Amino acid sequence: MSESDLEQSVKCLNCKIFPICGGWGEFDDSRWCTMECDYCRAVCCKRPGAVDIIKDVGGLGIMKVRWKPFDMDDLPPVIPQLNSQSYGVKHPAYGVSAKKLYYPHTDGWAKEKDLKKRFKIPEASKLILSFSIKDVILDSWLRNLDKACKNLSEYNFDYALAPNFSMYGNYPPLDRLVNLRRQFFMMERLQEYGVKVIPGVEIVRTIDMKRLAKWCRVNRPPMVFLNMTMRREHPTEKEWQWRIDTFIKFREMCGYPIQYIVIGASGPRRLKNVIERLGGVIFYDTKTYRFAEFHRKVWDSLWDKSKSVRDLFFENLEYLNWVYESTMEEQT
Numbered sequence: 001m002s003e004s005d006l007e008q009s010v011k012c013l014n015c016k017i018f019p020i021c022g023g024w025g026e027f028d029d030s031r032w033c034t035m036e037c038d039y040c041r042a043v044c045c046k047r048p049g050a051v052d053i054i055k056d057v058g059g060l061g062i063m064k065v066r067w068k069p070f071d072m073d074d075l076p077p078v079i080p081q082l083n084s085q086s087y088g089v090k091h092p093a094y095g096v097s098a099k100k101l102y103y104p105h106t107d108g109w110a111k112e113k114d115l116k117k118r119f120k121i122p123e124a125s126k127l128i129l130s131f132s133i134k135d136v137i138l139d140s141w142l143r144n145l146d147k148a149c150k151n152l153s154e155y156n157f158d159y160a161l162a163p164n165f166s167m168y169g170n171y172p173p174l175d176r177l178v179n180l181r182r183q184f185f186m187m188e189r190l191q192e193y194g195v196k197v198i199p200g201v202e203i204v205r206t207i208d209m210k211r212l213a214k215w216c217r218v219n220r221p222p223m224v225f226l227n228m229t230m231r232r233e234h235p236t237e238k239e240w241q242w243r244i245d246t247f248i249k250f251r252e253m254c255g256y257p258i259q260y261i262v263i264g265a266s267g268p269r270r271l272k273n274v275i276e277r278l279g280g281v282i283f284y285d286t287k288t289y290r291f292a293e294f295h296r297k298v299w300d301s302l303w304d305k306s307k308s309v310r311d312l313f314f315e316n317l318e319y320l321n322w323v324y325e326s327t328m329e330e331q332t
Helices: 003-013 050-056 135-142 145-153 173-192 206-219 238-254 268-278 287-293 309-331
Strands: 078-080 093-097 126-130 159-161 223-227 259-263 282-285
Touching: 050 173, 078 309, 135 145, 135 173, 145 173, 173 206, 206 238, 238 268, 268 309, 282 309, 287 309
Parallel strands: 078 093, 078 282, 093 126, 126 159, 223 259, 259 282
Antiparallel strands: none
């Protein structure tokens, strides 16, 4: 520690939120803060107005937020996210990003409320709404959260993944507390408007894991989602394995067989490794459709312009399902 780091860590010991924050962060980039707060999104102890930001979301606690139960037994092992349409092809569940519903430049909302009609999804298929979108959009919704939640609830999706406010290991610990609270705050409000929300888990420190595990033990959601879209490591690297170890420990701390929906791990190598380490998880997949639009297959780097986006999309999806099933068979 430098002298300034030491001074900051001493201040943390007397802070009233230390028990849920954990204090000074070794890899915290605020150590080199220039105090140009107007250009910084992070919420830290030095930021003017940080207290007001916290008040706006009702504090930093999560334990008073209750999860409203619903049945999730009907989800398939791979849920592909659509960028355009499903071409009417039957699949147990599809996903759509909330960015398809909102236009930030005009603060407008998509007029077509029937998303299954818009994306040509069979009525029998489930539709999952994902909130893995830019933080600035989620931040703007917080300024008038009732309006945003009301607008969102008018679309005909079946379930929603909890809003994904970014939490980074190199950001001040207070920022993670605020964004975790924002996630639970918005999830609570969406539930008030009748939205069925699958809670999200974002773990940076052990102290985060303990808080979230305690919340799960009280509310007992059968399923939570994990966002791994920012992971850039190969499954053989230590950082990747450390992250998987964390999810294994989290499940043990919850004390019941909680199931995971994983975003950002549907490449064949990652998918296989996650199944081998975590068991029969569900994959929310953003790869198959995006690769098909570029005439790519998910299992190699070759282009195939002889096939339509539709055909490549379902070939990619079929392949990932095959990887899933074959890997599960190897585990039995």
